[in-house]
Amino acid sequence: MEVLKIIGGKKLSGTIEIGGAKNSAVALVPAAILSDRVAIKNVPNISDIESLEIILNYLGASFTKNGDELTIESLTMENKPITLEYSKMLRASSYFMGALLGKYKHAEMYFPGGCSIGERPIDLHLSGFEALGATVTNDGDKYIIDADKLIGADIKLKFASVGATINILLASVLAEGKTTIKNAAREPEVGNVIDLLNDMGAKISGKDSDLLVVEGVESLSGGSVKVIPDRIEAGTYIIAGVMNGDNLKINNVIPSHFSSLTDKLLEMGADIKIFDDYVVTNKVDNLKPIKIVTEVYPGFPTDLQQPITSLLTLADGTSIVKELIYENRFQNVPYLIQMGADIEVNGRELKINGPAKLLGCEVITTDLRAGAALILAALSAEGETTIKEIKHVLRGYENIINKLTKVGGEISLEDV
Ligand code: EPZ
Numbered sequence: 001m002e003v004l005k006i007i008g009g010k011k012l013s014g015t016i017e018i019g020g021a022k023n024s025a026v027a028l029v030p031a032a033i034l035s036d037r038v039a040i041k042n043v044p045n046i047s048d049i050e051s052l053e054i055i056l057n058y059l060g061a062s063f064t065k066n067g068d069e070l071t072i073e074s075l076t077m078e079n080k081p082i083t084l085e086y087s088k089m090l091r092a093s094s095y096f097m098g099a100l101l102g103k104y105k106h107a108e109m110y111f112p113g114g115c116s117i118g119e120r121p122i123d124l125h126l127s128g129f130e131a132l133g134a135t136v137t138n139d140g141d142k143y144i145i146d147a148d149k150l151i152g153a154d155i156k157l158k159f160a161s162v163g164a165t166i167n168i169l170l171a172s173v174l175a176e177g178k179t180t181i182k183n184a185a186r187e188p189e190v191g192n193v194i195d196l197l198n199d200m201g202a203k204i205s206g207k208d209s210d211l212l213v214v215e216g217v218e219s220l221s222g223g224s225v226k227v228i229p230d231r232i233e234a235g236t237y238i239i240a241g242v243m244n245g246d247n248l249k250i251n252n253v254i255p256s257h258f259s260s261l262t263d264k265l266l267e268m269g270a271d272i273k274i275f276d277d278y279v280v281t282n283k284v285d286n287l288k289p290i291k292i293v294t295e296v297y298p299g300f301p302t303d304l305q306q307p308i309t310s311l312l313t314l315a316d317g318t319s320i321v322k323e324l325i326y327e328n329r330f331q332n333v334p335y336l337i338q339m340g341a342d343i344e345v346n347g348r349e350l351k352i353n354g355p356a357k358l359l360g361c362e363v364i365t366t367d368l369r370a371g372a373a374l375i376l377a378a379l380s381a382e383g384e385t386t387i388k389e390i391k392h393v394l395r396g397y398e399n400i401i402n403k404l405t406k407v408g409g410e411i412s413l414e415d416v
Contacts, residue, residue, distance in 0.1 A: 004390045004401070007410035008360055008381035011246040011283075014407040018234045018252045019044040019398040020068065020227030024192040026052060026092035027166050028225060030099045031193055032072040033061055034173065035200040039224040040070040047395040051089040055082060055096065082109035084141070089113050090395075094122055094163055097145060098170030101129060107145045115367035115392070118326035124157055124164035129171055131155045132179065152177030152216055160185045160210065160296045166193050173202040175216040184212045187297040188228055188257050196225035231257035232303045233397060234279070236372050238262070239307050240404075241281030242270045243314065243380045248407060251278040260300045261308070264290055268315060289317035289354065294325050306332045306373040312352045313341035314380065321350040332370035335363035339381055360385035368396040375400070379409055386416075 020042040029052040032038035043049060045068070056063045061077040063070065079100055087093045091114025100107035114120060126136045126143070131154075134147040152175050157164055165185040172179035184190070186208055194207045200223030203215035234253040241248035242265055255262065255274050262279070265272055267290050271282040289312065294302040302325035312319040313336060323329045330350060333343050338361055342353040360383035365371035371393035378385035387393075390413075393400060404411050 001388070001416055002390060002413055003416050004375070004387040005412050005414050006360070006375065006378035006385045006387065008358070008379055008383060008385065010244065010379070010408050010410050012240060012244045012248045012379070012404070012407045012409055013246040015249040015251050016237045016403050016407055018229045018237070018250060021189055021192070021230040021232075022046055022048060022396050023162070023187075023232070024189040024227050025049060026090065027095050027189065027193050028196055028227065029056070029070070029072065030092065030095035031170055031196055032223070033059070033074045033077060033099050034103050034170065034197070035220045035223045036075050037071065037073045037222060038196070038200065040072070040196070040227060041068065041224070042227040043068050043070045044227070044230065044398040046398050048090050048092065052092070054089070055086050055093065058086065079104040079106060084110045087112055091115070091120070091163070094125060095167060095170060097125060097129070097143065098167035101134060101145050101147065102150070102171045102174050105147045105150060107143075109143060111141045111143070115369075117329040117367050122163070124159065124161045125167045128155050128164055128168035132168075132171055132175055134171070150175035152179040152214065154180045154182070156182040157184065159183075162187050162190060165190050165212070169193065169197060169204065169212065169214065172214045172216065173197055173204070173220065177216055179214040179216070181212040181214075182210070184210050185296060186210055188231065188254070192225065192228050196223055199223040199225060228257070229253050232301065234258055235261045235301070235304045236307045236376070236397070237403070238265070238272065238279055238281055239304070239311050240376055240379060241283070242272065242287075243283060243311055243376060245281040245283050247280060247282060249278055249280050253277060253279060255279065260298060261304055264292060264300065264308070287315045289315040289319040289352075291320040293322040296325070302326060302329065303369050305329060306369040307376055309333070309350060309352065310336065310373045310376040310380070313343070313354050313356045313358065313377070315352075315354040317354065319352040319354070321352065323348050331366035332373040335374055336377055338363060339377055339385070341377075357382065359383055362386045362388070365389040365392045368392050372397065375411070379404070
């Protein structure tokens with residue numbers, strides 16, 4: 001079994017290069033099948049992309065990678081049911097519902113996989129497809145989505161769901177007539193998908209707003225896009241710099257995509273300098289406690305709630321964290337407590353009393369961002385930490401061991 005071994009307390013100095021956004025790339029790849037030939041640049045080197053490659057090859061699409069550039073050709077592909085095994089590989093498999101429905105007016109697959117951080121229903125995706133004229137039948141975990149025709153519709157999301165927004169876009173770009181999506185998700189990753197679809201010939205307006213308008217077109221062809229920098233990866237390493245940085249530079253970023261994080265870190269008194277496309281951080285002591293409430297973009301991102309919780313264990317005083325997006329996103333907390341943190345869990349709220357002295361020990365990763373949180377805590381803890389179940393982390397953080405080792409982190413992968 002592979003585990004991560006981390007010796008804490010090392011200063012992190014030098015430059016970390018941020019890769020393409022996981023949550024963009026995993027949507028751009030399924031979206032590509034709506035066209036004939038698509039190029040996607042700056043694709044992150046993560047196993048979620050390998051999972052999507054398996055699904056595309058199964059469908060008969062070609063997937064050629066040249067460095068971080070991906071070319072996807074769909075002329076020879078055919079519509080087949082996405083198997084249970086493939087559906088469960090990741091949450092983003094759900095995007096094949098919208099893409100196959102949009103392209104073939106038929107999609108068959110199972111409930112998607114993804115981190116066990118909540119129930120994560122897909123009711124908003126399915127009701128969006130039905131609004132466009134599709135019928136959805138499900139037999140347990142299996143979904144069959146059919147439409148004689150897809151007709152544009154006015155859709156209002158009861159929650160600004162990222163996945164539902166993207167899936168409805170994929171199903172509506174080739175529909176007849178106009179579709180509007182009210183209360184659409186405004187995450188930058190949605191905008192990245194809109195850029196690709198429009199480059200294929202789609203007609204989508206309202207990017208970055210909560211009202212998207214899609215004018216259906218007859219066909220799509222070509223298209224290329226560059227994956228935007230991963231704001232969650234960037235935020236994770238910025239937090240690492242606040243905890244252990246000595247002039248740690250986080251490079252290739254779009255600061256406006258994570259201003260909700262940097263605003264909070266500056267409120268704590270963190271030493272952060274923000275430039276056009278990079279950030280420099282230094283560890284300082286006596287950080288002030290803060291209150292974090294996770295919200296949809298541009299609010300504080302739920303994906304950085306677990307990483308920042310590790311930092312808050314070191315602040316001078318009591319911090320509060322409210323997780324309003326997912327109902328089960330505190331699975332990192334018992335392990336932080338095991339390391340010496342003082343945290344009370346009250347439903348969807350954490351009360352974090354600091355500063356704690358974190359001591360290395362054996363911990364287990366339960367989900368992607370919980371794993372990131374444990375790595376951050378281990379980098380600060382005294383002594384050695386062993387992190388098990390690290391597959392969760394490796395699927396979503398590109399080359400994390402190399403990136404941290406390069407800046408002085410003592411972290412290694414070991415077979416035990
Ligand atoms: C995307 O998930 C991201 N994943 C998540 O990142 C991220 O946390 C989330 O957006 C919010 O930003 C990918 O992009 C692959 P949602 P998604 O639809 O699309 C409820 C990570 O760590 N909901 O915005 O699944 C749902 O229960 C991952 O990188 C419905 O009720 O998120 C949840 O409470 C984790 N019905 C909330 O919305 C629906 O039909 C957020 O879901 C859909 C969602």
